[in-house]
Amino acid sequence: MLNTEVPTVNRNLNSAPRIVGKLSEIVYACAEEKHQTIVLSNLPDDGNQLVAEAIHDLSSWADKPFFILTCQGQAGRNTRINLTHPVHCELPELFTNNLLLEPLHGGTVLLTDPYHLPIHQQQALLNLLADQLSLKLIINIKSFHRDLPQHLSFPLMKDARTVKVPSLRNHASDIRFAANYFLSKANLEWNKNIPGITEDCLQQMLLYPWPGQLPQLKEAIRRAAFLAPPNGMLELSSLPSQIRNFKATDRDFLKEAVKQAEYEMIYKTLRETNNNKRKTAEILKISRKTLYSKINMYKMNSYAQVLS
Template sequence: MKKILVIDDDPTICMMLQALLKRKSFDADAVFSAGEALKKLENNQFNLVLSDFRLPDFDGLELLQKIKSMHPQMPVIIMTSYADIRTAVNAIKMGAYEYVTKPLNPDEILLLINSALEKSSEQKSAQKSKEKKKNEEVNFVRGKSSNSQQIDQYIKLVAPTDMSVIIEGESGTGKEIAAQRIHYDSKRKKKAFVAVDCGALSTDLAGSELFGHIKGSFTGAINDKEGQFEAAEGGTLFLDEIGNLSYEIQVKLLRALQERKVRRIGSNKDIDVDVRIVVATNEDLSVSVNKGNFREDLYHRLNEFKITVPALRNRIEDIELFANYFLELSNEELNKTVAEFSPEVIEKFKSYSWPGNLRELRNVVRRSVLLSPERKVEIISLPNEILNENNSNTAILEGSDLKLIQAINEKELIISTLQKVNYNKSKAARMLNIDRKTLYNKIKQYKIDM
């Protein structure tokens, strides 16, 4: 039975709506103020909120904002006796499902409620489908090359344990997929796998995101918040781009790992947590330790086992296998029926340096499938960066060591991405799947002219 919260300072309207909803087999609860509503929402699960705009303690937009901060996906329908287009537009922009005027039409209200609940259900189903698909993709990094087989062997060895794992590798090599495989091959597989992008977190946000906070602990903390350590209880917490965490957060993380306890910001109470930690980095953390950017004690606590995911250019035997897998995914996603790649395309794939690794390969395959009118991907469907890869760079690379090769490829990818987005650093960082801080550091490191 769907549960609906009605908020209105007019008891008559509350009683009328409760009676109407109960006749239609809804479980309806009613309160007369925003404060009461927020308490109800903290302690109970509701499927939808039906709220008056003008309440004795909050106006509708302020309450809407608070509800959305607590339950982002919950549909909210705003009711008012004062029709105002600007207010209605603002309400919709802030996340309201709909804005209706009084006197209420019972049929209209029921239609809106059913529509909102149906849409909410579809969104939840889509999210579950997305998560299921993501879980199914855990297998895609399994290749036949010796490098891939070694990764498989390491994952099989470490997954059943509770050891902390550092996964190193260039951007786009599939580090999160390797972390998921560790989780789903472990005894924790029935519990949550929680992924956190540390590169996207400021110092203040990182503390709240990882450890949670209590109401009133800082400006904007209007409710208690569960941290990701608590969300991952019994399962695996994956910290991507771990090297971006501030020194202060590193100290708190070390304590959480050593004592298996976390403390929400503003609280004096410890919470026991049982979480396995897997972290990823596209840089060598030992170098960061030597530079004083990463705590040595935390590094050794995390480095119980290390897996290095090799670049795609070092797994040439796997390229056709991965390309065919991405071909299947792209056909499903784009509703196409492309069956294969031409031999010339496969040859190009194997000779290209793939600075963006598996992520770049997937994007190239998706684009090629979209552009292919026939059942075969031909050379003409490939992007220019593959068709016209700089031969002079190839000549230089033949006499270079691996680190130099990686640096040249990474620099080229950054320059190419910046050019594509007209040097918009935020967009470039998103396309490269790194945070802005890392992008700025790379631009400075490679002396890229902006």
């Protein structure tokens, strides 16, 4: 089990003290009810995966597998379902081989873009994952169209709880919770026993705006833990230099943060519109010429390949 508090590592989930915050409230609430389907929104794909992993890790069934199924296709045509984490493979026999996923029974599945599937396949998948395999079902919809209520009427999402994951910026308790959760993961990965994070290190992490959100925080903690002594506290000196040396008046960094926010907004809107440039420009209230210029600047020319 994983620790979610400073300063002691506690591998017994039920006795671990909790840091209260919006993110932790979401994670713990979703981890308490296995049969409630969850729809995650408001974060890039990697961020939603980390939240789904946290829900699984802090649940009573954390000893069971966590995996990701990705649905691909064009609104019911040429659809396929692939296993994309922790390994990659196609699953052409998913609906004909009842024992294919049996070793994953009782765990958690993150299901990406299930609206690509026709209704009858959604129902069959729901029966397989929830009923036969008794899995915690978490849904990640990459393309949150404005007809989301229609998505929620689909079989897989009919009774789902939609959760809006907050940004890390200006959410001190969320940063504390996530940092200690990622430290526990790093301890397991690197076979270390780092008991916690020093206060000056935490304060610097609270100051930093985290434009890369949860994935950036995870990688910073993971790297710092790898380089830190095996039994001492995680100190400020272990953080990456761009985080360790950041000051609130750092103009160059703030410019980069603005660019990162702009990139994420364009990226998200292109997904929402299924790569429709005209609609994207309208939503962002910029000209198509400006949109194309920014797509070139951020090297997003191959974006259509991401959607396929």
